[in-house]
Amino acid sequence: xxxxxxxxxxxxGTDASSPRLDFIRELIEEHNRIGRFGQRVHTRFPxxxxxxxxxxxxKSICLNFGLALEYGGKANMRFDDTNxxxxxxxxxxxxxxxxxxxxxxxxxxxxxxxxxxxQLYQWAIQLIKMGKAYVDDLTADQIREYxxxxxxxxxxxxxxxxxxxxxLALFEQMKNGDFPDGSRVLRARIDMASPNINxxxxxxxRILHAEHHRTGDKWCIYPMYDWAHGQSDSLxxxxxSICTLEFEDHRPLYEWFxxxxxxxxxxxxxxxxxxxxxxxxxxxxxxxxxxxxxVRGWDDPRMxxxxxxxxxxxxxxxxxxxxxxxxxxxxxxxxxxxxxxYYIRQDLNKTSPRVMAVIKPLKVVITNYPEGQVExxxxxxxxxxxxxxxxxxxxxxxxxxxxxxFMENPPNKFFRLAPGREVRLRYAYFIKCxxxxxxxxxxxxxxxxxxDPTTRGGDAPDGRxxxxxxxWVSAAHAVQSxxxxxxxxxxVENPNDLPEGKEFTDFINPNSLQVVSNAQVEPSLKTxxxxxxxxxxxxxxxxxxxxxxxxxxxxxxxxxLKDEWAKVQKNG
RNA sequence: UGGGGAGUCGCCAAGCGGCAAGGCUCCGGACUUUGGAUCCGGCAUUCGUAGGUUCGAAUCCUACCUCCCCAGCCA
Numbered sequence: 001x002x003x004x005x006x007x008x009x010x011x012x013g014t015d016a017s018s019p020r021l022d023f024i025r026e027l028i029e030e031h032n033r034i035g036r037f038g039q040r041v042h043t044r045f046p047x048x049x050x051x052x053x054x055x056x057x058x059k060s061i062c063l064n065f066g067l068a069l070e071y072g073g074k075a076n077m078r079f080d081d082t083n084x085x086x087x088x089x090x091x092x093x094x095x096x097x098x099x100x101x102x103x104x105x106x107x108x109x110x111x112x113x114x115x116x117x118x119q120l121y122q123w124a125i126q127l128i129k130m131g132k133a134y135v136d137d138l139t140a141d142q143i144r145e146y147x148x149x150x151x152x153x154x155x156x157x158x159x160x161x162x163x164x165x166x167x168l169a170l171f172e173q174m175k176n177g178d179f180p181d182g183s184r185v186l187r188a189r190i191d192m193a194s195p196n197i198n199x200x201x202x203x204x205x206r207i208l209h210a211e212h213h214r215t216g217d218k219w220c221i222y223p224m225y226d227w228a229h230g231q232s233d234s235l236x237x238x239x240x241s242i243c244t245l246e247f248e249d250h251r252p253l254y255e256w257f258x259x260x261x262x263x264x265x266x267x268x269x270x271x272x273x274x275x276x277x278x279x280x281x282x283x284x285x286x287x288x289x290x291x292x293x294x295v296r297g298w299d300d301p302r303m304x305x306x307x308x309x310x311x312x313x314x315x316x317x318x319x320x321x322x323x324x325x326x327x328x329x330x331x332x333x334x335x336x337x338x339x340x341x342y343y344i345r346q347d348l349n350k351t352s353p354r355v356m357a358v359i360k361p362l363k364v365v366i367t368n369y370p371e372g373q374v375e376x377x378x379x380x381x382x383x384x385x386x387x388x389x390x391x392x393x394x395x396x397x398x399x400x401x402x403x404x405x406f407m408e409n410p411p412n413k414f415f416r417l418a419p420g421r422e423v424r425l426r427y428a429y430f431i432k433c434x435x436x437x438x439x440x441x442x443x444x445x446x447x448x449x450x451x452d453p454t455t456r457g458g459d460a461p462d463g464r465x466x467x468x469x470x471x472w473v474s475a476a477h478a479v480q481s482x483x484x485x486x487x488x489x490x491x492v493e494n495p496n497d498l499p500e501g502k503e504f505t506d507f508i509n510p511n512s513l514q515v516v517s518n519a520q521v522e523p524s525l526k527t528x529x530x531x532x533x534x535x536x537x538x539x540x541x542x543x544x545x546x547x548x549x550x551x552x553x554x555x556x557x558x559x560x561l562k563d564e565w566a567k568v569q570k571n572g
Numbered sequence: 573u574g575g576g577g578a579g580u581c582g583c584c585a586a587g588c589g590g591c592a593a594g595g596c597u598c599c600g601g602a603c604u605u606u607g608g609a610u611c612c613g614g615c616a617u618u619c620g621u622a623g624g625u626u627c628g629a630a631u632c633c634u635a636c637c638u639c640c641c642c643a644g645c646c647a
Contacts, residue, residue, distance in 0.1 A: 020586060020593085048647050083646065140645055149643055151574050185645050195575045197643055206645035225647045246641050249576045270577085272640095277583085283647090325595060327585050329578090332640055336583045339596045349609060384609070415607065424605060458605045469605045538606045564607040 022328035024063070024269050028071060028240060031267070037239040041073030044238050045099065046113075046229070048080045049091035049213070051283040052298045053098045053306045055319070055340075059274040062323045064242055065104040076236055077106035080113050082228045084212035092213070094298075098306040102316045109236075113228045114214045116235055120223050121175065123231065123261055124186060124204055128167045132260060133204060134160055135170040136187050143185075146192070147200050153193035154200045160189065174207055177220040181207050186221075190256065198253045202226055230254030234264045241266040244273045245330065274326060275334040278488045279304045280495050280504055294508055295489070301556050302489045302512050312486070313533050313543030313558030318347035334494070341559050348533060348541040348558065353381045353388060356426065356471040357521040357536040357555075359483050361400035363475065366431060368450045369397040374474075377427040377457070391524050395428050398475040400520045402539075405470045406447055408436060413568050415467035417447065424469040426537065430455040471537045478520035481553040484545065485514040521553065528553060535561075 032039050043064040068075035081087050127133035136159045148154030186205040204227040209220045233241045248270045258265045289295050301312035322343035326335050375395045382388035410418040417423050422432040429451040437446035454461050489512045495504040533543040540560035547554045
């Protein structure tokens with residue numbers, strides 16, 4: 001990842017102009033006011049290393065690390081690695097890289113729930129000794145039956161009243177690997193009739209003879225997430241444990257653990273996760289897209305993963321701005337993808353060098369331009385940033401323009417090139433279309449124009465105006481490139497809410513990727529490096545794909561420019 | 573039909589008893605050597621519904637409706 005992002009988020013940060021606090025910041029300030037945590041703010045981002053991070057995680061990352069920055073606190077990075085059968089080192093490496101790329105720093109505070117396995121084991125023994133945990137021999141199916149339903153209370157397991165000594169001995173044997181997987185579990189002894197199902201004697205440990213990516217074969221019992229999470233927060237001195245809504249009714253359980261163990265109690269706060277239109281974010285579905293080759297990998301630019309966004313050309317600062325603009329609340333909603341794109345464009349407009357590139361070339365011959373002559377014009381690199389300077393762009397008799405910039409029979413509102421019409425070639429001359437050359441099928445293959453030498457630079461001394469300025473590239477100097485054009489991966493607005501019997505993969509957009517192999521770009525791009533972002537003038541933002549080699553440039557379309565003409569066409 | 577949450581403009585989202593912020597989208601218009609950017613202007617007499625309290629309610633009370641989450645030895 002040849003990526004240098006100098007802009008880091010800061011406490012003064014993303015939107016200093018917003019004095020309004022969301023409910024989380026309100027709570028934190030209340031805690032600071034009453035001194036609940038001694039003015040301390042300590043958060044954490046706790047992913048499970050069983051997949052890649054996506055835009056939904058980005059919101060949590062920005063919130064947790066952002067809060068720490070804002071309140072002069074700290075944020076930890078912690079992997080909730082309690083299920084060895086699903087977790088892999090590859091995922092931890094990529095998750096770490098993604099968080100870093102987003103601009104956040106956990107300094108020396110990288111932790112793993114597996115760091116706490118010994119402590120967790122001791123606490124389990126403590127619970128057993130208090131008569132608050134027991135080894136259950138029921139099968140998984142039986143446990144489910146005994147648990148009751150949403151409307152009916154559960155009933156006690158016949159093993160619920162074993163002696164402390166027996167529980168201790170059995171639990172020890174579980175740890176020693178004396179029992180096969182699934183044969184027994186350790187359960188908390190709380191209340192089988194609780195209206196909150198999480199409190200009906202939840203499983204604390206299960207037997208799993210599996211190799212863990214960090215602890216190897218040291219353990220054959222592994223703590224459940226519910227047993228590990230709250231205590232991990234507690235051990236790290238977390239003050240504000242921010243998570244998503246579905247954990248709201250786990251909070252009483254976490255607090256029960258912490259209260260009966262008598263250890264530091266963080267404040268858990270739940271917020272609504274980020275959902276996006278035209279996007280699927282569940283890990284299961286993302287894995288399916290990758291495994292069944294609907295996309296080219298986790299970092300496919302069509303994926304909503306952080307690595308996909310990076311490859312697509314989304315700047316990390318834009319993602320942060322977007323996430324911050326969506327706000328923090330408790331109501332479930334789905335943000336329109338257009339809002340994300342707005343923030344991507346807003347960032348790119350200020351930061352991307354402009355360049356001329358023709359994606360669907362149409363040959364133009366300037367009939368009155370001297371054969372063999374080459375001129376160089378100065379082109380502005382970024383009108384939004386004068387310090388970006390200028391560059392030279394070569395011009396000659398044969399050019400390429402965009403097919404979309406020419407129409408033989410133009411409708412009223414079409415301002416671009418057409419027979420008899422004059423337009424400006426950006427930074428160069430006015431040209432007028434004199435006639436066209438067609439192939440056997442009647443398609444225009446070449447446009448013959450004349451140029452007005454007095455319009456050099458782009459203005460006519462006689463003051464005449466032109467309705468359009470189009471981009472171009474000199475055929476003799478152009479660099480042929482591959483350009484990958486992306487559209488939504490789905491044909492429907494909400495691939496998460498489908499008619500009965502339909503799967504999200506039934507609505508994959510067959511045109512989500514269009515590869516153009518003969519795009520022609522200006523020669524200054526010849527040395528562009530993977531990860532660099534540009535605005536192809538009048539088209540959109542593009543970034544150099546890592547597939548680029550010394551002999552072949554490959555660009556990804558990040559997002560198009562807003563297109564007034566497209567709107568005119570669409571609305572008739 | 574248990575428990576836990578949520579309902580304010582097409583989409584996010586402020587609002588915390590004094591008379592509906594802001595952003596995105598959308599629609600006008602100005603400007604323009606990117607039909608980009610920028611700039612101006614428009615866009616909820618109404619806050620899930622129905623009652624009630626109050627001089628006054630999106631904000632308080634009552635009832636109802638709708639949506640989301642929970643019955644993994646997943647996280």
